Amino acid sequence: MDRLTTPELSKTEWAAVSVAFQDAAACGCVAVSASARPSMLGRIADTLFGSRRPTPLADPRLEAIRQFVCTTRRQRKPAADLAPVLADHGFNPAQIEAIALLAI
Numbered sequence: 248m249d250r251l252t253t254p255e256l257s258k259t260e261w262a263a264v265s266v267a268f269q270d271a272a273a274c275g276c277v278a279v280s281a282s283a284r285p286s287m288l289g290r291i292a293d294t295l296f297g298s299r300r301p302t303p304l305a306d307p308r309l310e311a312i313r314q315f316v317c318t319t320r321r322q323r324k325p326a327a328d329l330a331p332v333l334a335d336h337g338f339n340p341a342q343i344e345a346i347a348l349l350a351i
Contacts, residue, residue: 254345263309264346267316308336312346319350 256264304310311332318326325347333343 254339254341256342256346259306259309260312263304263306263312264316264349266304267313267320267350270313271317271320311336315343315346316350319347323351325351 304313311329315326315329315333318329325344330343330347333346334340338346
């Protein structure tokens with residue numbers, strides 16, 4: 248980690264981290280595309296029991312945070328394969344490490 252870079256996140260980015268924690272606690276973190284159509288059985292189950300699948304966040308940058316946090320929590324180690332996605336969205340190594348540490 249670059250010790251000189253402060254791992255700051257915006258309020259919106261922290262909100263995305265919070266959403267990911269809630270998703271992980273509620274039912275896991277398998278997001279379903281907003282355009283994906285569930286099977287007939289899936290629709291019946293959703294009608295009877297309510298939808299339990301989180302939908303992707305509208306902002307790709309925030310969705311990248313959510314996916315990273317969810318995968319990190321599920322694996323109980325930083326999601327190294329998703330760190331480059333966060334970097335592509337402009338997050339610095341200190342921010343990525345801070346998010347990973349919170350998610351483990």
